[in-house]
Amino acid sequence: MKTTSLLLTAAIAAAFSANVNAAGRDYVSIVGSSTVYPFATVVAEHFGKTSEYKTPKIESTGSGGGLKLFCAGVGVEHPDITNASRRIKKSEYDQCQGNGVKDIVEVKIGYDGIAVANSKEAPRFELTRKDLFLALAKQVPGEKEGELIDNPYTTWKQVNASLPDIKIEVLGPPPTSGTRDAFAELAMEGGCKKIDWIHDMKKKDKKAYKAICHTIREDGAYIEAGENDNLIVQKLAANPNALGVFGFSFLEENADKIQGSTVDGIAPEFDSIADGSYPVSRPLFFYVKKAHVDSVPGIRGYIAEFTSEKAWGDEGYLSERGLIPMPKEERAKFAKDAADLTPLAM
Template sequence: MTMKAKILALTAIAALTACQQPNSLPKPAESSEIRVVGSSTVYPFSTKVAQEFKNITGHNVVVEATGSGGGHKLFCNGSGPGTPDVTNSSRRQKKSEYELCKKNGVEEIVEVKIGYDGIVLANARNAPNMDMSLRDIYMAFAKNVPISDTDCTLRPNPHTKWSEVNSELPAIKIEAYGPPPTSGTRDAFVEIAMEGGAKEISCLADLAETDEDAFEVAAHTLREDGFWIDGGENDNALVQTLVNTPSAIGVFGYSFLDQNIDKIKGARIEGIEPQFENIVAGDYKVSRSLYFYLKKDNVEFTPGLKEYALEFTSDQAVGEGGYLAEIGLVPLRGPERTEIREDVKQLRAYSQ
């Protein structure tokens, strides 16, 4: 090989080596679709937004109903391509879940409240009408109940009929199909309805002040003797179970009652019906906030992710008269809605 040929060969090798330096490596592959996991209660709202967003932009959004707890676990498993971009939740993210995210490198999370939902106890349209107090709910579904209002010695729940809980309720079997432990609806139900009912019993109210852990065990532990049945995350299947079993009660989000009002009806809670106006006004006692959580790091890898979140928080989606209100979402007030949309625009991470 001539000297000139050697020089040309060395020049080519140097150029190739320069192209292989770390700052020239290709970026990680982009995700081809937006992936959403989480709450079965938020699922129909998220699915509706996904459909509208695809019609507008062409971006594909895949929504899975894994339950709130299952969604946070998947969401917090890491960031980047191949991990969920969003998790829906029918409760606020727990501190332990937030810390799991941090541990796994999910450093910046945008918390987005989308509206409100009522937790309903519903039965078939041809079943007896129900009007129950929070105390009735606790006494029907707690695994162990006090001997009396003044004696908090706990005993296995002896009640088998609603009339044994409250003589004004029908003499039919207590049979409830409710959400499983992974569900945010289950968390909200025990925290709002069961705790609220337990505090109607004077000795348990005292216990809540003196021993919070013991009170939580008494208030949160549901029956395991067949009178409470974990119904899974498929609320549509639960509606069909109620139609086929008129003596049964189902526990789920208001939107499913709203969408199936021709098949089922909601129980009154302390005289108040689970209706849109009553939830907005705060009169219906068993209600909660709904959320989704956005992984800020994934905006870089997932085309359309920020735009999806902006569509979800737009007035045409979550505003009064928006397309999500039409399927049962109870909207936020205007100023709060504006503030939350600004958080999304700025991708403002929250902290606990």
């Protein structure tokens, strides 16, 4: 009994001494996008092994979740850096300002392509963004201008006569995913605005325009396959009739099993994403809390490692992982801004 109560006291004492421990932090705390996670972790590992600092801790919270944590305030209990697969929104920036996170340094790290792929056993799809929109939107234009009908298409041939006569079956990420947001914005909206009257709507009624262009059908043709891109790849290999939507790095790793469809005539390849000709690609960022740079050891070093040529350069170790580097001048500009900790103005 004595030992039990002793243990209990010790445990409670330990629980309350936590505050003391949290007062200083000797490792960099990073949160944010699951798309940037594979790249940030590689940099963190290199940094941890080659410097005298500890390896940064990286949580994969999604872009939105990461910015929310990041903007919650200044102090060691809040993260120092957040990764994002999209740019920070004005509302998020304002929230940051409101919570005392004044100076934020934005670092763009490169590009990521979103691939629409299928099994190698089936012929390669040649899609356009309009095809993707018509096949996957919840509502599509009817015969008359201005009329919307529930998506009637069940096979690709109905969408576009040049496509094969196969049932529409697309495996993709759920709404919580940044990849899904980017897919809706780049592929769906890109196809959606090819229809003139919808394009005209953008200026008049932005909300309705977004609702038409970004809403994905829920009748079973688009299958939410979870955030796990590996799972989508495995399902594609097993089902030659299905298409899948996921990050370019997964396509690259599994090139022996699956092939990327061309979008608007351009195949998802390293070079076509780098020069911007592949339409479904997006920039990736990370944001640094300037107030933490001098109080948490290692932030400067981590930024320097990330923005070094051996990491994000054309032949750097991040390009081996599937990150598409920025052009040289752009890299130089962002590396300089990052080194000077130039705060973002919005």
